[in-house]
Amino acid sequence: MNFVPLILGIVQGVSEWLPISSKTQEILVSHYLLGISLSVAYSFGLFMEMGSVGSALVYFRTDVVKALRDRFTLTFLLVVTVVTGLVGVPLYVLSDRLLEGAYNPGIPMIVLGVVLIGNGFYIRYSRKSLRGFREMRLREAVLVGLAQGLAALPGVSRSGMTVSTMLLLGIKPEDAFRYSYLAYIPAALGAVATTLLFSDYSLSRVANQIGQEGILLALMSSMMTGLLVIGLLLRIAKTKRVYLLDFSLGTLALVVSLLTTLV
Template sequence: MNYILVGIVLGLVQGISEWLPISSKTQVLIASTFLLGLPFSLAYSFGLFMEIGTIFAAVIYFRREIVRLFKAMVGRGTALDLKLLKFVIIITVITGMVGVPLYLFVIDLVTSAVVGIPMTILGIILILDGVVIYLTRRRYVPRRGLEELGWRDMVIIGLAQGLAALPGVSRSGMTTSAMILLGVKPEEAFRLSFISLIPAALGAIGVTVLFSKAEVVQAVHLINVTGLAVSMIVATGISLVLIDALLKFARSGKVLILVFTLGLLAILSGLLSTVFGG
């Protein structure tokens, strides 16, 4: 087996799918099932573990925001820094409360249908969101920023992110769409979603190692240390490019195009996961 080639493919899959509403863990699940012959439940655990590369990218890209978070922790940050810290803490706690039980419940139930159906449903919901936004476009103008988000908003965003523990449900798709529907500016929604990935993904890796250590070790052994290192490097590089591109697209203010595009991507990914994962 060409471990470097496998690492490149898995890195590309992880780096591209993490930031789009097509569930990175699911795409890695499908890819590793084909490339490494992993059973679905083992590949699902491996998909969560593979988020290491995208964490590196998020830390690099949002290094200034991370510095601001640390300043807020030691009492040296601005009011907006404290609000960002509050946002990250609240949605991370809510995500853990929802996501960990869901992960433990579904880990042995993962099949191609379980993977594909939720993703397709998410895509349909995003399309319906776009229709609602279009019909109410004269009244709906997303202008809210971080400073205008309250406890209720943060809890809703945390719940949306926690549901992404389900196979086939995209974390970025859930959090970004939830914030846009709450009236958050698209660029701010993407930025906050990408920042919140860091603690959420670290928690997902921790839970995966804690409860599925044997499966992760087996998957890592199959891909080889060299292949794993290559996948992390590729995932980090492609993630940096995509983060920047998506933030620029969101900054354009084309909310309808953004929502409909995300919805269609999710539906297509869900259908392909069901067909080719079967």
């Protein structure tokens, strides 16, 4: 049995919901396991988000239905998605040049790791009361969209950017994680569509290596792994020691970024 598709799916399913940039992890793993170029691996990594979209749709199915009926949530998602597209699509087009140059995807993760650790201290020692999701303002939704759009850059974690932005805005951790993950669904669908539009040859290159069945297995394993990771993170986010999660995720981002830089 070829375990490469399974490995690709598990890497995506874990890294998408952690601040370690799933794109970067998929780039490295697929590049070394399949022997494809970094630019092709980057496009394939974006396509693999289909598995993570499946995880989010299954886990947040009730929230998705409610969002379609709730004006506040729907407005938030629309604003975040539009801003994400305006920022993210141009960065995606530039990604090939960045990967062929001296761009180091480990650097953004180092910055994000420091921010998450700092935010952990802020949550732990700040006496400022946190706000719920419904207390967010329109301009704050724009900031979340901007943060999510910047995640189109290799090495920039989408979940890390959006969650940390909402936490820094004073949003309760549970709401920050939940609505960050919910905002991921339309953004990821847009990323997959952009990939198919600009670089459909990437899937052909990967299909030649692992076959269409392998791509399907990778997507399914990504979806199942993602469900487990989402559930675990949201359970931790509900606890009074959520600051430990920020410390842990920030440290993880730093470790992975250093490994990425060495590779």
